[in-house]
Amino acid sequence: QTVVTQEPSFSVSPGGTVTLTCGLSSDSVSTTYYPSWYRQTPGQAPRTLIYNTNTRSSGVPDRFSGSIVGNKAALTITGAQADDESDYYCVVYMGSGLWVFGGGTKLTVL
Amino acid sequence: EVQLVESGGGLVQPGGSLRLSCAASGFTFSGYPMNWVRQAPGKGLEHVSTISSNGDNTYYANSVKGRFTISRDNSKNTLYLQMNSLRGEDMAVYYCARRVGSTYYFDNWGQGTLVTVSS
Numbered sequence: 001q002t003v004v005t006q007e008p009s010f011s012v013s014p015g016g017t018v019t020l021t022c023g024l025s026s027d028s029v030s031t032t033y034y035p036s037w038y039r040q041t042p043g044q045a046p047r048t049l050i051y052n053t054n055t056r057s058s059g060v061p062d063r064f065s066g067s068i069v070g071n072k073a074a075l076t077i078t079g080a081q082a083d084d085e086s087d088y089y090c091v092v093y094m095g096s097g098l099w100v101f102g103g104g105t106k107l108t109v110l
Numbered sequence: 111e112v113q114l115v116e117s118g119g120g121l122v123q124p125g126g127s128l129r130l131s132c133a134a135s136g137f138t139f140s141g142y143p144m145n146w147v148r149q150a151p152g153k154g155l156e157h158v159s160t161i162s163s164n165g166d167n168t169y170y171a172n173s174v175k176g177r178f179t180i181s182r183d184n185s186k187n188t189l190y191l192q193m194n195s196l197r198g199e200d201m202a203v204y205y206c207a208r209r210v211g212s213t214y215y216f217d218n219w220g221q222g223t224l225v226t227v228s229s
Contacts, residue, residue, distance in 0.1 A: 034213075034214035034215065036214070036215035036216070038155075038216075040155075044221075045205055045219040045220060045221050045222055046147075046155065046205070046216075046219050047219070048215065048216065048217055048218075048219075051213060051214075051215035051217075052213065052214070052215070057217065089154060089155050091155070091157070091215070091216075093214040096169060097160040097167065097168075097169030098157060098160070098169055098171065099145075099157040099214075100157065101147075101154055101155040101156060101157060102154070103154045104154040104155070
């Protein structure tokens, strides 16, 4: 059973930079897993941020960037703003038509 | 504008059945693979099932295999999820999500429909 790991919570100061990570219990995350990132505020549907490791979805500001750092996928937010406070989920493609989500990171901006 | 509107959620007893629908508009539905993703109360997202653009290929998470059936009617621009033998752990908001066929991510999401499993 593959587990995708994310930090349960993270905090960042307004204007600061934060990097959230996404790891695999059984392997290193690479571009071949096509990691993507989504943000979700309470009561709302997820919104796509990053796909194919580092491609920003339409309309996503360039404050959001994706990469591979070490053996994990990473989402970096620069110049954090109050409305960046959300839950952030990564997901990796495992093949055979199946995806596995991480448990999500609750980001606090304070 | 791409729109995905789920319906069919509600209260069902353990062991019961429910069929969810996702009405699509604003794009050529038959050209896109579609997915169901769920979120239990206070929990994270879980990919449930995928169906290819023409409906020929389907995939299921182990947690629902043998109990849930994904299908689509491209003439009605609608995605379905037939859920049988429902359990407490199936209680969640169910989202339909579109995937661009040449990619491996979900580019548009519906607002979700809540399934409550309780006696």
